[in-house]
Amino acid sequence: MFEQLGLIGCGLMGGSFALALKRAGLVKRVVGYSKSPSTTERARQLGVIDVEAPSALLAVSGADIVLLAVPVAATEATLKAIRHLVTHKTLIMDVGSTKRDVVDAARRVLRDHVSSFVPCHPVTGKEVAGVEHADADLYSGKQLIVTPIDRTAPEKVQKAIELWEAIGCHVQRMTPEAHDAAFAAVSHLPHLIAFALMQSITSQRNGSDFLALAGPGFRDFTRIAASDPKMWRDILLANRQELVEQCNLFQRTLQALELMVETGNGDGLEEVIGKASEARAGWRMGPGRK
Amino acid sequence: MFEQLGLIGCGLMGGSFALALKRAGLVKRVVGYSKSPSTTERARQLGVIDVEAPSALLAVSGADIVLLAVPVAATEATLKAIRHLVTHKTLIMDVGSTKRDVVDAARRVLRDHVSSFVPCHPVTGKEVAGVEHADADLYSGKQLIVTPIDRTAPEKVQKAIELWEAIGCHVQRMTPEAHDAAFAAVSHLPHLIAFALMQSITSQRNGSDFLALAGPGFRDFTRIAASDPKMWRDILLANRQELVEQCNLFQRTLQALELMVETGNGDGLEEVIGKASEARAGWRMGPGRK
Numbered sequence: 001m002f003e004q005l006g007l008i009g010c011g012l013m014g015g016s017f018a019l020a021l022k023r024a025g026l027v028k029r030v031v032g033y034s035k036s037p038s039t040t041e042r043a044r045q046l047g048v049i050d051v052e053a054p055s056a057l058l059a060v061s062g063a064d065i066v067l068l069a070v071p072v073a074a075t076e077a078t079l080k081a082i083r084h085l086v087t088h089k090t091l092i093m094d095v096g097s098t099k100r101d102v103v104d105a106a107r108r109v110l111r112d113h114v115s116s117f118v119p120c121h122p123v124t125g126k127e128v129a130g131v132e133h134a135d136a137d138l139y140s141g142k143q144l145i146v147t148p149i150d151r152t153a154p155e156k157v158q159k160a161i162e163l164w165e166a167i168g169c170h171v172q173r174m175t176p177e178a179h180d181a182a183f184a185a186v187s188h189l190p191h192l193i194a195f196a197l198m199q200s201i202t203s204q205r206n207g208s209d210f211l212a213l214a215g216p217g218f219r220d221f222t223r224i225a226a227s228d229p230k231m232w233r234d235i236l237l238a239n240r241q242e243l244v245e246q247c248n249l250f251q252r253t254l255q256a257l258e259l260m261v262e263t264g265n266g267d268g269l270e271e272v273i274g275k276a277s278e279a280r281a282g283w284r285m286g287p288g289r290k
Numbered sequence: 291m292f293e294q295l296g297l298i299g300c301g302l303m304g305g306s307f308a309l310a311l312k313r314a315g316l317v318k319r320v321v322g323y324s325k326s327p328s329t330t331e332r333a334r335q336l337g338v339i340d341v342e343a344p345s346a347l348l349a350v351s352g353a354d355i356v357l358l359a360v361p362v363a364a365t366e367a368t369l370k371a372i373r374h375l376v377t378h379k380t381l382i383m384d385v386g387s388t389k390r391d392v393v394d395a396a397r398r399v400l401r402d403h404v405s406s407f408v409p410c411h412p413v414t415g416k417e418v419a420g421v422e423h424a425d426a427d428l429y430s431g432k433q434l435i436v437t438p439i440d441r442t443a444p445e446k447v448q449k450a451i452e453l454w455e456a457i458g459c460h461v462q463r464m465t466p467e468a469h470d471a472a473f474a475a476v477s478h479l480p481h482l483i484a485f486a487l488m489q490s491i492t493s494q495r496n497g498s499d500f501l502a503l504a505g506p507g508f509r510d511f512t513r514i515a516a517s518d519p520k521m522w523r524d525i526l527l528a529n530r531q532e533l534v535e536q537c538n539l540f541q542r543t544l545q546a547l548e549l550m551v552e553t554g555n556g557d558g559l560e561e562v563i564g565k566a567s568e569a570r571a572g573w574r575m576g577p578g579r580k
Contacts, residue, residue, distance in 0.1 A: 123505045143503065172503075178496075185491050186504035190511045192551070193483060196544040198566035201475050204539070206468075211573055213433065213462075214476035215413045218575075220510040221480045225570040229563040233556055240551045247548050249494070251541065254486040258537050261482070261530045266523055273519040276488035280515040283501055285508075 001025070002091075006063030007032040008056045008078055010043035012126055013095045014069025015134025018048050020167040023136045033059035034131075035070075043131045056081040065091045065163075072096040073234035076105035083109055091156055091163075092117045097183065098238040099147045099176035107151075115153040118160040121145040121179065122169065129228060140168035143286075147176040184242035189250060191232055192243065194225035291315070292381075296353030297322040298346045298368055300333035302416055303385045304359030305424025308338050310457040313426045323349035325360075333421045346371040355381045355453075362386040363524035366395035373399055381446055381453075382407045387473065388528040389437045389466035397441075405443040408450040409466065411435045411473075412459065419518060430458035433576075437466040474532035479540060481522055482533065484515035 005021060007014050010032045021027040032049030033056050034040045040052045053059035060066050060082045070078050075094060086092060090113075096102045099119050106117045124142040126133055144164045148157045161171045174182075201207045236243060260269040295311060297304050300322045311317040322339030323346050324330045333339045343349035350356050350372040360368050365384060376382060380403075386392045389409050396407045414432040416423055434454045438447045451461045464472075491497045526533060550559045 123503065125505075143505070145503070178499075181496070182500040182503045185494070185497075185500045186508045190487065190508055192547055193487070193544065194511065194570075195563050195566040196547050197480065197483070197540060198569050199547075199562050200536075200540040200543040202565065202569045203543070204475070206471070207475075209468075210472040210475045211569075213413065213435070213472045214573075215433070215575065216415075217514045218476045218480055220513050221484065222570050222573075223510050224507045225566050227563075227567060229560050229567050232563055233560040236551050236559060237554060237556055240554070244548060244552050246490075247544070247551075250487060250490040251544070253490040253493070254483065254537070254541070257482055257486050257489075258534060261526050261537075262534050264527060264530070266527055269526060270519050270523040272489050273485050273517075273522055275492065276485040276515050277517060277519050279488050279492045279501075280484075280512050283504075283512075285505065 002027045002065045004028065004063045004065070005030045006053075006059040006061075006066040006082075007049060007069065008034075008059055008066065008082070009069035010034040010039055010049060010131050011069060012129050012131070012133050012135075012138070013122070014067060015043060015046075015048040015131040016136065016138035017067055017069065017095070017167075018043075019134055019136035020139055021163075024166055026163065026166060027065070031059050031061075031063065039131060043134075046131060046134070048131055048134050057085060060085045060090075064089060066093070068092065068094040068096075071231055071234050072098050072102060072238045075102050076109060079105060079109040083113070086110060086113045086116060088113065088116060088153075090116050091159055093120045093160055095120055095122055096238075097121060097187070097235045099145075099179045101238040103147065103149055103176045107149075114149075114151050116156055118152060118156050119147045119149075119176065120160065120164070121147070121183075122164075129231075137168075139164070142169055144169035144171045145179055146171060146173050147179050148173070149176065180239050180242045181246075184239055184246045188236055188239055188243045189246045191224050191227060192236060192247065193250070194222050195232075198222060198225045292317045292355045294318065294353045294355070295320045296343075296349040296351075296356040296372075297339060297359065298324075298349055298356065298372070299359035300324040300329055300339060300421050301359060302419050302421070302423050302428070303412070304357060305333060305336075305338040305421040306426065306428035307357055307359065307385070307457075309424055309426035310429055311453075314457055316453065316456060317355070321349050321351075321353065329421060333424075336421060336424070338421055338424050347375060350375045350380075354379060356383070358382065358384040358386075361521055361524050362388050362392060362528045365392050366399060369395060369399040373403070376400060376403045376406060378403065378406060378443075380406050381449055383410045383450055385410055385412055386528075387411060387477070387525045389435075389469045391528040393437065393439055393466045397439075404439075404441050406446055408442060408446050409437045409439075410450065410454070411437070411469065412454070419521075427458075429454070432459055434459035434461045435469055436461060436463050437469050438463070439466065470529050470532045471536075474529055474536045478526055478529055478533045479536045481514050481517060482526060482537065483540075484512050485522075488512060488515045
């Protein structure tokens, strides 16, 4: 049981965390801060937070647990704003989709108190953003990746794991590097591709005619292209090294397939499609599956 | 009202067409043929067809309407097998996902009787194949593209349009060329990309670990990668010219985006993602939408 959660960023992810903790009886009081005062106010009106803080620092004041639920590019500035109130007693966590940049920022800013920081990535979300969509069930049954570094205090990692498990997450531990490589492949690259496909189609003269004919396959394939531009700009830039590597691997594979199409290599094409189809048909989303 | 439907290919698409026509009271008798005798038998047992024909030619014998529901690559051989029984009274249609190759095959094989052939592409389908999944509602509310050529008899086109509309389709008329360009962009290229992404991930050393972490975005993005290998090999090859052109356009766009990521061009990235996101968020699937 925690006395006080300092929530920095009262959006979908942060708000849902506060609601889940409250429902599970794991926190007595939630003090929240968002960059936009109207968001903070709305979060209080909705009962997501109990007290509005006028600054990130004041949200942390008196908190034994702190969650940063801000865009990854805002992590460093947020840590700077709160570092004077972070002690070895505080448990700080984030919910960012990239982990190397977050860990680097935490090292730089928190210095000795980096031991209190447990980097986290809950593999969940919604199409829609904002505290209005906060949901106590958002984390339930989902994967949560923790990426502690050598300087992270083991008891803080343990505490974080217990907390996420208490609100229904399946926790997996990885290095920040392994995390970023994996999510470059299965999340960041698919987003980049979906954005590129939409751009490629809409920039053609007949693009809108083409789109008018698209069916359910296109609908599902491009769903992630509707994601928030600023958030995804930041994620793609934060993980640029791994993303570029995955993008190059993908392009080499696509070019090989394109060549098979161009030269009429039906056997080669069928072999690759067969493997891809088998791999995808056998895949199931969820914790502990391979 | 038709006397007899000759159905060649008693799978999901063909079977659903037979069921829809029967339910609408538009046909008295369905004579079916599939390459595999057990499929034809199963279609009769399920009441999808009334009579099993031992050959494609015999399925056409006595039919005033014929539907080819075979893989696009089998169109030419199928037309050759039935051409001796095709007259100027027959209405023949297909349901292939590509149209230029189908039209070319029809010209070559049917010669003067190409006037009886109305090339069709219903924009519908299911994840699962086979007559067991045939469904009288498969075409209901879906788009149907007809791509007549200058030699197609106008009264046959009219008859075909009325028939598809009677089973609930929204019919749109295009040239085979415009059809293939559009579907290269919104269907064939997304499939090629999805196959390439699965192949690119699974061929990496840590590929299965990566897949175990993938979430709902990946699930939807790669759904079409589970499609049938032979069917998609044929579609991709049949539309290779347009597909390669779309693939090259897409790769140039992706490379431009990748360069923005690599060089940290956040403004450029946000602009492209913003346009893509807006275009996708404003898009709705369905007839008559742009």
